Amino acid sequence: MxxxxxxxxxxxxxxxxxxxxxxxxxxxxxxxxxxxxxxxxxxRHIEPYTPELTTPQLKALLTEIEPSLATDNNLSKPFNSAEEFLADLKK
Incomplete structure (x- = not known):
């Protein structure tokens, strides 16, 4: 060589x-x-560098909600306004 x-x-x-x-x-x-x-x-592959931006807590939350995301299952209903969203949070 x-x-x-x-x-x-x-x-x-x-x-x-x-x-x-x-x-x-x-x-x-x-x-x-x-x-x-x-x-x-x-x-024949270049692995790009991607800095770690997630915290261990965020990783845990993402792991927890991953099944819902995979099934395209909304985690909440859609809202027409911020006020409607905030009212729903108070329930």
Whole structure:
């Protein structure tokens, strides 16, 4: 396998943190990037980074209501106004 050199621009902080992650796995940053690119080529899939925005409490609530969402079952009736909604909440 012939190797080539590729130059990329990185955020300095991201590079430093990635080097730390690679080092903790016993790899160089180059080996880590090579491994990731090999995975992309093998799977023909790029896993996008999506930051975690949900809290454990929200995850628990979503898990609880998931069956209702899957059946397209409304959790409440439709309302014609905010006043109607608030009146229903007070029942």
């Amino acid at each position: 012939s190797m080539v050199t590729t130059r990329i621009k990185l955020d300095e902080n991201i590079k430093r943190q990635a080097q730390e992650v690679a080092k903790s796995a016993g790899l160089t940053l180059s080996a880590l990037i090579n491994s990731y690119l090999t995975q992309i080529v093998a799977t």
